[in-house]
Amino acid sequence: MANELWQQRVQRAQEAAAARLGVDVSVMRPPRSPSAEGSAQEGKEAAPEPTVPAVVTEAEAVVEAVEPVTQVVTKTAPRPAKVQTASAGNAAADRVAAAKARAAAKAAANSASAAPKPATSRATAAKTKAAAPAAVGQPGMNRREFVTYAWAAALGLLTLEGGLATYQFMYPRFKAGEFGGKFDIGVASAVPPTDAPPKPAPAGKYWLVNTDAGPKALYMVCTHLGCLYKWAPSNNRFECPCHGSKYTREGFYIEGPTPRSLDQFIVEVVDDGNTAVTTDSDKGAVPPPVSSPNAEIIINTGKKILGKPSSESPFRAAG
Amino acid sequence: MGVQQEIREKGLLGAVAGIGDDVFTRVTAGISVGEFRRMLQGEAPGRPNPRLKPHSEAFLLHIKPTYYHESATRFNHTFRLGLLSTYLFLIETITGLLLMIWYAPAPERAYADMIGLLTNVPFGQFLRDLHRLGAEAMVAIVTLHMVRVYLTGSYKPPRQFTWFTGVVLLVVTLFLSFSGYLLPWDQLSLWAVTIGTSMAEAVPPAIVGETVNLLARGAPDIGANGLLRFYLLHVIFLPLVLILFFFVHYYKVVHFGISLPADEEEIGEDTASRIPAAKRVYYLPDVAIDELSFLTVFTMITILLTVFFFQAPLEHIANPQSTPLHTVAPWYFYWLQGMLKIADKFIAGVAVPGILLVLLVAIPYLDKNPSRRGRDRRVAIVSGIIAGMVMLILGWMGTPKYAVQGAPSIEIVQELMPEEGSGLVREIGYAHLPLGVYSTDDHTKYDDPQFAELMHEYTAAVLHFDEQENDFNGARGQLTITQDQPGLKKINWKISWYDAQSQKEVFQKAFWLHRDSFYWEQYGLKHKYLDYLSNLISPKE
Numbered sequence: 050m051a052n053e054l055w056q057q058r059v060q061r062a063q064e065a066a067a068a069r070l071g072v073d074v075s076v077m078r079p080p081r082s083p084s085a086e087g088s089a090q091e092g093k094e095a096a097p098e099p100t101v102p103a104v105v106t107e108a109e110a111v112v113e114a115v116e117p118v119t120q121v122v123t124k125t126a127p128r129p130a131k132v133q134t135a136s137a138g139n140a141a142a143d144r145v146a147a148a149k150a151r152a153a154a155k156a157a158a159n160s161a162s163a164a165p166k167p168a169t170s171r172a173t174a175a176k177t178k179a180a181a182p183a184a185v186g187q188p189g190m191n192r193r194e195f196v197t198y199a200w201a202a203a204l205g206l207l208t209l210e211g212g213l214a215t216y217q218f219m220y221p222r223f224k225a226g227e228f229g230g231k232f233d234i235g236v237a238s239a240v241p242p243t244d245a246p247p248k249p250a251p252a253g254k255y256w257l258v259n260t261d262a263g264p265k266a267l268y269m270v271c272t273h274l275g276c277l278y279k280w281a282p283s284n285n286r287f288e289c290p291c292h293g294s295k296y297t298r299e300g301f302y303i304e305g306p307t308p309r310s311l312d313q314f315i316v317e318v319v320d321d322g323n324t325a326v327t328t329d330s331d332k333g334a335v336p337p338p339v340s341s342p343n344a345e346i347i348i349n350t351g352k353k354i355l356g357k358p359s360s361e362s363p364f365r366a367a368g
Numbered sequence: 369m370g371v372q373q374e375i376r377e378k379g380l381l382g383a384v385a386g387i388g389d390d391v392f393t394r395v396t397a398g399i400s401v402g403e404f405r406r407m408l409q410g411e412a413p414g415r416p417n418p419r420l421k422p423h424s425e426a427f428l429l430h431i432k433p434t435y436y437h438e439s440a441t442r443f444n445h446t447f448r449l450g451l452l453s454t455y456l457f458l459i460e461t462i463t464g465l466l467l468m469i470w471y472a473p474a475p476e477r478a479y480a481d482m483i484g485l486l487t488n489v490p491f492g493q494f495l496r497d498l499h500r501l502g503a504e505a506m507v508a509i510v511t512l513h514m515v516r517v518y519l520t521g522s523y524k525p526p527r528q529f530t531w532f533t534g535v536v537l538l539v540v541t542l543f544l545s546f547s548g549y550l551l552p553w554d555q556l557s558l559w560a561v562t563i564g565t566s567m568a569e570a571v572p573p574a575i576v577g578e579t580v581n582l583l584a585r586g587a588p589d590i591g592a593n594g595l596l597r598f599y600l601l602h603v604i605f606l607p608l609v610l611i612l613f614f615f616v617h618y619y620k621v622v623h624f625g626i627s628l629p630a631d632e633e634e635i636g637e638d639t640a641s642r643i644p645a646a647k648r649v650y651y652l653p654d655v656a657i658d659e660l661s662f663l664t665v666f667t668m669i670t671i672l673l674t675v676f677f678f679q680a681p682l683e684h685i686a687n688p689q690s691t692p693l694h695t696v697a698p699w700y701f702y703w704l705q706g707m708l709k710i711a712d713k714f715i716a717g718v719a720v721p722g723i724l725l726v727l728l729v730a731i732p733y734l735d736k737n738p739s740r741r742g743r744d745r746r747v748a749i750v751s752g753i754i755a756g757m758v759m760l761i762l763g764w765m766g767t768p769k770y771a772v773q774g775a776p777s778i779e780i781v782q783e784l785m786p787e788e789g790s791g792l793v794r795e796i797g798y799a800h801l802p803l804g805v806y807s808t809d810d811h812t813k814y815d816d817p818q819f820a821e822l823m824h825e826y827t828a829a830v831l832h833f834d835e836q837e838n839d840f841n842g843a844r845g846q847l848t849i850t851q852d853q854p855g856l857k858k859i860n861w862k863i864s865w866y867d868a869q870s871q872k873e874v875f876q877k878a879f880w881l882h883r884d885s886f887y888w889e890q891y892g893l894k895h896k897y898l899d900y901l902s903n904l905i906s907p908k909e
Contacts (some may be wrong), residue, residue: 191409191410193408193409194408194409204664214491214494215491217491218469218489218495219466222488
C-alpha cells in the first residue's frame with residue numbers, strides 16, 4: 050500500500066531530526082530486535098531481556114540528548130522500560146524513531162513522546178522478513194490472553210445457543226385443524242369411494258381423492274401461478290379458470306401452461322400404532338395403503354410433495 | 369502498492385494477514401490486531417494510545433468514558449447497580465420482543481396466548497419467566513441504585529439534574545412493570561390494574577381524575593380498549609420515554625464522572641471528571657472486561673434462577689364479575705395498598721405518593737450540606753433509613769394478612785386452598801389427597817406425611833381462630849375428598865361452629881383438583897423436594 054511513501058517520509062524526518070540535534074542519524078534507528086518472530090507471530094513484541102539494557106541506554110541517551118533542547122519533563126524511570134517494550138519489537142523501529150524526532154521537535158509535556166509507538170502488525174508483516182535473529186523471551190500468547198480467548202469462545206457458544214433457542218421459539222407452530230397443521234379426517238371407511246368425485250376441504254386447502262392405491266390430498270392451488278382450480282364434473286377432471294391448466298382426477302397433468310402436476314400433502318394412515326405415509330417416487334407420490342377400515346387418516350398440510358414435471362405425466366395430452 | 373506486489377513481497381499468507389489486520393483495525397475503529405493482543409495480554413498501550421480511538425471514532429463506545437478513576441471502579445463503591453439496571457432493561461426488551469411474537473392484546477385471545485406460550489412454544493415458559501423475573505429484578509435494582517446514590521450523597525451539586533432524571537426513570541420503570549402486569553389477562557392482572565386506575569381517578573379535581581382514568585382504560589371498565597392501551601404503553605410509549613431519559617441520565621453521568629468515595633475528596637469539591645494520570649483505569653480493556661464478566665455472572669445466575677426456581681404465576685382467566693379474595697397489588701406497590709387500607713383513596717392514593725415524589729425530586733435542592741461523608745450527613749442517612757423502614761411497614765400492611773380478614777371460616781379455607789394461587793393443598797398435589805372424610809376432631813395418624821401435614825395445618829388454623837374470635841367457638845373442620853370423575857377429585861370443606869349466641873353455623877366450599885394440574889410445579893418446589901427426600905428415606909411406589 051503506501052509503505053514506500055511512508056518509509057521515505059520517515060527517513061526524511063529522521064534525517065532532519067538528526068541534523069537538528071547534531072547526532073548521527075543511526076541514533077534514530079534503534080537496532081531491529083531479535084524478537085522478530087517472523088510473519089507467523091504478528092504484533093507480539095517479546096521483550097528480550099538481554100537486549101533491554103542496550104536499548105534502554107540508547108533510549109535514555111536519546112532522551113537525555115533531547116532534554117536540554119526541549120526541556121521535556123520526563124516521568125523518568127518507567128519510561129525507558131516502556132521504550133524497550135515496544136521498540137524491542139520489529140519495525141517499531143522506524144516509527145519509534147519518528148516519534149522521537151517529533152518529540153525533539155515539540156516541547157511536549159507528556160513524556161509519551163519518548164515512549165514508543167506500538168508496532169502495528171502491518172508494519173510487522175512488512176518488515177519482518179528482513180529481521181534477523183531468533184526470538185528471545187516469550188513469543189506467543191500469555192495466560193491472560195489465552196483465558197480471554199477461552200472465555201470469548203464460551204460466550205460465543207452461549208450466544209449461539211441463545212440463537213438456536215430463539216429460532217426454535219420463533220418457528221411457527223401449526224395447530225391441528227389449521228392450515229399448516231394436521232387434519233384428522235376420521236377412519237378409513239369415512240373416505241369417499243374410489244369412483245366418487247373429489248371432496249373439497251377448504252380449511253385444509255386440499256381435495257380428498259380416493260384412488261386404488263390409497264387416499265390422496267391434492268393441494269387446492271394450481272401449480273401454474275397460484276389460482277384455485279375447480280372440479281369439472283362434466284369432464285371428470287380439474288380445470289383451472291385462470292390459464293386453462295387441466296389435471297386428472299388424481300392430479301396428473303393433462304394439458305395447459307403449468308410446468309408440473311398437482312402438489313400433494315402427505316397422508317398418514319395410522320393403524321394401531323403403525324403409520325404408513327405417502328412416499329415420494331419418480332413417478333409421483335405413492336399414497337399409503339389403507340390397512341384396515343378402522344385406520345385413522347391424517348392429512349399433514351405442513352408437508353407437501355411437489356408434483357412431477359408435466360412432461361413426465363402419463364396422462365399428458367398428445368400434441 | 370497493489371495487492372499483487374504485496375503478495376510478491378510478503379507471500380500470499382503475508383498479504384492476507386496484512387489485509388486482515390487492516391480490516392480488523394477499521395472494524396475496531398483504530399485497534400490493530402497487535403494492539404488488541406497486547407490489550408488482552410495486559411501490557412501497557414503505546415503512545416499515542418490507540419485504545420482511545422474507538423471512543424472518539426466509533427459510535428458504540430463514544431458515550432462510554434475513556435478512563436475511570438481507580439476508586440470508582442471498585443465493586444463496593446457502586447455495586448455496578450447502574451450498569452445492571454441498564455442491562456436488565458436490555459434483557460427485558462429482547463425477551464419482550466420475542467414474546468410479542470406469540471401474544472396479541474385482545475381479551476378473547478390474550479389468556480389463550482399465555483397458555484399457548486407456556487405449553488406449546490419451545491422456550492416459551494422460559495422466556496416468559498425470564499421476562500417476569502427481569503421485570504421484578506429491575507424494579508428492585510433501580511431502587512437499590514437510588515438508595516446507593518442517596519447514601520453516597522452523589523446527588524449533590526453538580527449532579528442534581530442526574531438525580532432528577534433518575535427519579536423519572538424510577539417512575540417510568542414502575543409504570544412499565546405495572547402496564548405489563550395487565551397483559552396476561554388473568555384475575556390478578558385485571559383486578560390489580562382496576563385498583564391502580566381507580567386511584568388515578570381519585571386525582572382532584574374530579575374532571576381531571578375521571579379523564580385520566582378514561583384515557584388509561586379506554587372505557588369505564590377495563591376491557592378490550594384498556595388492554596390495547598396498556599399494551600401500547602408497555603411496548604412502545606413507556607420504553608421510548610425511558611430510553612430518552614436514560615440517554616440524558618447517562619450522558620450526565622459520564623459528563624460529571626462517577627462520584628468518588630467521599631473520603632477521597634475535599635468536602636464540597638467534585639474532582640470526579642479530572643482524573644490524574646496515575647489514577648486512570650482505562651475502559652479498554654480493564655473496565656470493559658470487568659463489566660462484561662460481571663454481566664456474564666449475573667446472566668448466569670438469572671438463567672439458573674429462572675430455570676430451576678422461579679415461575680411466573682398465571683391465575684384463572686380474568687372475570688370482570690368476580691373479585692377474588694386476597695387480591696394483592698404487585699409487591700412493589702404493597703406500600704400503596706397498605707396506605708389504602710388506612711386512609712381514603714385521595715390521601716393514600718394520590719396525595720401521599722405525590723408528596724413523596726416531589727420530595728424525592730427535591731432532595732438535591734433541599735440538602736444544603738456540601739459534605740458527602742457519612743459522618744457529616746447523619747441526619748440525611750438516618751432519615752433515609754427511617755423512610756425505608758416506613759416503606760417496609762407499609763408494605764407489610766399491604767399484604768392480605770393485614771386488615772382484610774374475612775370471617776374465620778373463610779380465612780381458614782382461603783389459607784389452605786385459596787381462590788387464586790396455590791396453597792398447601794395444591795402444592796401437595798393430587799396424589800397425596802386420599803379419598804375419604806376427615807375431621808379436625810380426629811386424632812388418627814395419617815399414613816401420608818404430606819396429607820398429615822395438611823390436616824395438622826387445618827386443625828391448627830381452626831384452633832387458632834377458635835381461641836382468637838369470640839364468635840367462633842367449638843369449631844370443627846371437615847374435609848371430604850371424593851372421586852368426582854376419573855382423574856378429578858372433589859375437595860369439599862365444611863366448617864361448623866357456634867357463634868357468641870351459641871347458634872350453630874356452617875360454612876361450605878367445594879373445589880376440584882385434576883390429576884394433571886401441576887400447582888406444586890408452579891408455586892412450590894418445597895413439597896417436591898420433601899417427596900423426593902421421603903422417597904429416599906423410605907421408598908414407596
